[in-house]
Amino acid sequence: MALLTSAPKAFIQQQNLVDQVADYLTQAIIQQQFLPGERLSEVQLSRDLGVSRAPVREAARLLESRGLLVSKPRRGFFVRALNAVELDxxxxxxxxxxxxxxxxxAERYTPEAQRALNQQVEVLCEAAAGNDGTRRIEEDLQFHRLMLHYAGNERLLLAFDNLTHELRLCITLITKTHEAPETIATSHFQLLEALNSGSPEACREAIDYHIGVARDFVVKGVGETGE
Amino acid sequence: MALLTSAPKAFIQQQNLVDQVADYLTQAIIQQQFLPGERLSEVQLSRDLGVSRAPVREAARLLESRGLLVSKPRRGFFVRALNAVELDxxxxxxxxxxxxxxxxxAERYTPEAQRALNQQVEVLCEAAAGNDGTRRIEEDLQFHRLMLHYAGNERLLLAFDNLTHELRLCITLITKTHEAPETIATSHFQLLEALNSGSPEACREAIDYHIGVARDFVVKGVGETGE
DNA sequence: CGATTGCCGACTGTCGACAGTTTTTTGAAG
DNA sequence: CTTCAAAAAACTGTCGACAGTCGGCAATCG
Incomplete structure (x- = not known):
């Protein structure tokens, strides 16, 4: 109801307030409407969102388990501030x-997986050509989610999703450090080629390079701007 | 830091009901006082524990994030039931x-780490000789926690801790499948030897064997008893 | 003038209550 | 005896309220 503020997903009315509040908070944190280290007042959030404190508290606990918030007893919830070491x-x-x-x-590279990954790289290239930095990141992450999904271990995917929540904490930082569209494209094509080759060594080399580049970008960015 | 020092918090009595309820529920689930798939009634728990429903709900959400409970909207919380695939x-x-x-x-095997791991293996051997199956598991897990801790990535340790919560879900199953004390001892000594050798290949081989044995024990046990 | 102590406001932790929904019970019809 | 429907019971989701606690500010003391 009162959640229409910045939510484009307001069309899909979720039934439980907890998830709605959690989504709102997640978006607000990602978009830096709440700065890292900032304290979130339960009463103020309740007033702003037009709900009681119970859903706010439960949503905050959910985000705490995702690493977006940290709670200090009797003090409340604070937006998580990642330092360079933690990000590394x-x-x-x-x-x-x-x-x-x-x-x-690589051990079970089915045609279905191949097709899905190829298609997602196309979508990613399209997004990389555009101006929406957030969408580029999301399509990039989606490619990796598909990789983990077709790897055949859903628990592995869950662990990855937990990580991505923390990555999104510094999404503005990532979008700031513009990677060239062609770099993104070739970087992912290398992964597809390695998978096609079926060579475990080639796969490992490709993923090491791929993630190494991303880490250098972000960790360097954090080292420069904020501690 | 909080790895070895559980003492400083002993003075401060836990005051918040949420953590107390969470601890109680965790123990109750591990000890099979609530069976897998069983529904937990908020009101009944509130009455039994002498608290209101708010702390119970927040504790349940905490355990849900740890994989011990699953929630169905408008239905409540249920004890997570792991099937063979999920456990694998x-x-x-x-x-x-x-x-x-x-x-x-292996890249940064300090004398301090070496000392701590050797000591923990001794503690583990002592526990393995005794009759307390739960303590044996806990000391075993503590050895692995120390390994991850001295690996120098606290986020890695956190991911492992999340996993251990799920392992504890079937702790009675694990304790039932008795491993011989000497097997446990040699199995861990192999890890220490591999670390001392400094060879990455030897380390990988040792950990693959070590976890392979544990997995065979548990997954086989699940396949036999309950789906 | 600086440090300390007591007070005040704000906030978190917890509680009991109400409304809507799901599950169980009950009762009648076939 | 079985089946189905309607009422009843129980439960979850949500809310407003109260008490204890924490941080900040001012007054007091050295």
């Missing part, structure tokens, strides 16, 4: 997950 | 994380 750890874990996934995927 | 995925992810960790650890 996130990329290291991402490398860990995707290395494993691409190996598993 | 959990062990596959565990292999993924520990492979990565032991490689990182």
């Amino acid at each position: 750890d996130v990329f290291d874990l991402r490398l860990c997950l995707e290395r494993h996934a691409i190996q598993r995927l | 995925d959990v062990f596959d992810l565990r292999l993924c994380l520990e492979r990565h960790a032991i490689q990182r650890l």
Whole structure:
């Protein structure tokens, strides 16, 4: 109801307020409407969103489990502020997950998976040519989600999704450091080629390079701007 | 830091009901006081624990994020029931994380880490000789937590801790399938030897064997008893 | 003038209650 | 005896309210 503020998804009326509040908070945090380290007042959020504090609290706990918020007892919830070390750890874990996934995927590279990944790279290239930085990131992540999905371990995908929430914390930083569209394209084509070759070594090399580039971009960006 | 020091919090009594309820529920689920798939009534839990429903709900959401409960809208919370496929995925992810960790650890194997791991293996052997199956599992997991900790990526450790919650879901199953104390001892000594050798290949081989054994035990156990 | 202590406002943690929905029970018809 | 429907019970989602606690500010003391 009162959630129409910045939500383009307001068309799909979700039934439970908790998810609605969680979505709103997630978007607001990603769009830097709440700055890292900022405190979120339950009462103020309740007033602004026109709901009671119970759904706000439960949504905040959900976001805490996703690493977007941190709670201090008797103090409330704060927007998580990632430092350079933590962000580096996130990329290291991402490398860990995707290395494993691409190996598993190479073992069972079905035509269906091949088709889906090729199509997603096309979508990604299209997005990379446009101006919407957020969409580019999302299509990029979606490609990797598909890789993990077709790797055949849903628990692995869940772990990756948890990571992406933290990546989105500094999405503005990522969109700022513009990667050239052709770079993005070739970088993903390399992954497809490695998968087509069926060589585990080639796959590992490709994913190491791919994630290494992304990490350098973001970690360097964090080192420059904010601690 | 919080890895070894559980003492400083002992002075401060836990005051918030949410964590208390969460701990109670976790223990109750692990000890099979609530069976897998069973529905948890908020009102009944509130009455039993002498608290209102708000802390119960928030604790349940916490356990949901840990994979111990699943929620169905307008239906309530249910104890998570892991099937054989999901459990296999959990062990596959565990292999993924520990492979990565032991490689990182081999690169930076400090005397401090060596000392801590050796000591923990001693503690584990002592526990393995005793009759407390739960303690044996916990000391075993603690050894692996130490490995991940000294690997130098706290986010990796967090991902592992999330997994262990799911492992504890079938802890009674694990304790039932008795592993011989000497098997446990040698299995962990192999890991220490591989780390001492400094060879990445030896480390990978050791961790693959180690987790493979554990997975065979548990997955086979699940395949036999309940789907 | 600086440090300390007590007070005030705001906020979190928790509670009981109400409304809508799901599940169970009940009762009648076939 | 079975089947189906309607009422009843129980439960979840949500709300407003109260109490204890924390941070900030001012007054007091050294």
